[in-house]
Amino acid sequence: MSARPMPQKTEPVPFLDAAADFRRYGKAWLAALREIGGSGCFILGPRVARFEKEAARFLRAKSALALASGTDALVLALRAANIGAGDEVVTTPWSFFASAGAICRVGATPVFADIEPDYFTLNPEAAAAAVTRRTRALLPVHLYGCPADMTALMKIARGAGARRLAVVEDAAQAFGASWAGQYASTHGDAGAFSFYPTKVLGGYGDGGLMVARRPAWTRRARRLAQSGQDAPFRHREIGVNSRLDEVQAALLLAKLADVKKAIRQRRRVARLYAQGLGGLSDVALPRARKGGEHVFCLYTLRVPPRARPRLARVFRERGIGFGIYYPRPLHLQPALSFLNIARGALPEAERAAREVISLPIFPGLAARDVERVCDAVRAVVR
Numbered sequence: 001m002s003a004r005p006m007p008q009k010t011e012p013v014p015f016l017d018a019a020a021d022f023r024r025y026g027k028a029w030l031a032a033l034r035e036i037g038g039s040g041c042f043i044l045g046p047r048v049a050r051f052e053k054e055a056a057r058f059l060r061a062k063s064a065l066a067l068a069s070g071t072d073a074l075v076l077a078l079r080a081a082n083i084g085a086g087d088e089v090v091t092t093p094w095s096f097f098a099s100a101g102a103i104c105r106v107g108a109t110p111v112f113a114d115i116e117p118d119y120f121t122l123n124p125e126a127a128a129a130a131v132t133r134r135t136r137a138l139l140p141v142h143l144y145g146c147p148a149d150m151t152a153l154m155k156i157a158r159g160a161g162a163r164r165l166a167v168v169e170d171a172a173q174a175f176g177a178s179w180a181g182q183y184a185s186t187h188g189d190a191g192a193f194s195f196y197p198t199k200v201l202g203g204y205g206d207g208g209l210m211v212a213r214r215p216a217w218t219r220r221a222r223r224l225a226q227s228g229q230d231a232p233f234r235h236r237e238i239g240v241n242s243r244l245d246e247v248q249a250a251l252l253l254a255k256l257a258d259v260k261k262a263i264r265q266r267r268r269v270a271r272l273y274a275q276g277l278g279g280l281s282d283v284a285l286p287r288a289r290k291g292g293e294h295v296f297c298l299y300t301l302r303v304p305p306r307a308r309p310r311l312a313r314v315f316r317e318r319g320i321g322f323g324i325y326y327p328r329p330l331h332l333q334p335a336l337s338f339l340n341i342a343r344g345a346l347p348e349a350e351r352a353a354r355e356v357i358s359l360p361i362f363p364g365l366a367a368r369d370v371e372r373v374c375d376a377v378r379a380v381v382r
């Protein structure tokens with residue numbers, strides 16, 4: 001008599017594996033905590049200075065400033081560009097809220113131009129059409145780790161006959177992504193990164209970095225980040241308090257040394273997904289346009305809107321993590337209702353909100369787990 005196979009108990013597939021990350025870097029982090037605790041130098045110390053230098057060298061950026069968050073990096077880049085009340089900034093409606101929130105925080109008005117559906121990034125033609133005489137800047141977002149078309153966008157800002165616009169790149173999700181052989185954040189005047197734990201270069205807490213082409217912008221932002229102080233207890237303008245601390249900097253230095261490997265591992269997972277799902281006609285896989293190198297901070301598919309709740313249910317049943325980034329485009333956010341942008345005005349962003357679903361991706365994700373995720377997708381979508 002042959003034994004019946006026992007039903008297999010399968011392990012969940014997490015969306016992210018923070019515990020594995022901590023196994024890799026926790027020791028260095030705890031050692032830094034102890035050392036820094038003993039020294040009493042928690043902020044504005046040597047590790048932050050070294051991290052700024054090494055991040056700038058990695059990115060081939062002219063200058064860098066470590067901050068408390070990616071949101072602050074966007075706000076201070078816009079302030080360094082002297083963007084303020086009465087100014088318009090053309091940006092994408094398809095991003096995390098901070099991209100538009102930062103524009104509002106400096107007193108300017110976000111003007112949304114729709115996205116390119118294949119890449120989820122600002123559509124250069126739509127951006128050009130949104131420029132008015134009040135426009136002072138473009139704020140493209142390299143969403144999910146996919147670089148925006150910086151050649152076309154820089155042409156709008158600097159091309160022959162163009163009125164010179166500042167360009168601030170939101171590279172919060174795109175550390176290590178490149179366009180035309182140059183890292184995202186270094187095409188325009190300034191760029192912003194987030195070190196929120198889920199990012200490609202993620203800390204154990206909040207953190208951010210602003211990079212700038214002109215060191216004078218970084219100097220101004222550095223002053224603004226310290227309550228506008230230009231000499232001890234002399235405040236030249238109203239700033240904020242925004243600093244990366246030494247413990248985060250120590251961790252980020254360790255992770256920066258490995259970030260190329262981490263990106264290679266993310267790309268390997270993306271290739272496995274492409275092999276497993278490439279034949280499905282109802283699924284659109286994420287990709288960068290020619291000239292761009294994606295870092296897959298998120299691996300975001302499009303599926304037919306009716307299939308998405310079913311897919312979510314199957315993922316839940318099988319213990320597979322997933323995310324919807326984002327359920328609502330920015331122009332339909334309650335906080336931005338004062339802009340009076342009607343539903344239907346930005347159809348590609350609105351369609352993305354109905355179709356996207358992000359799959360598990362992180363550097364150590366095993367091939368067999370990718371296969372289980374692909375099986376679940378194939379069980380729902382053709």
Ligand SMILES: Cc1ncc(COP(=O)(O)O)c(C=O)c1O
Nearest residue numbers: 069070071096098172194195196
């Ligand atoms: C596209 C985008 N912009 C800006 C931010 C803001 O970064 P932080 O959360 O570090 O303030 C994020 C982070 O979630 C982001 O994903």
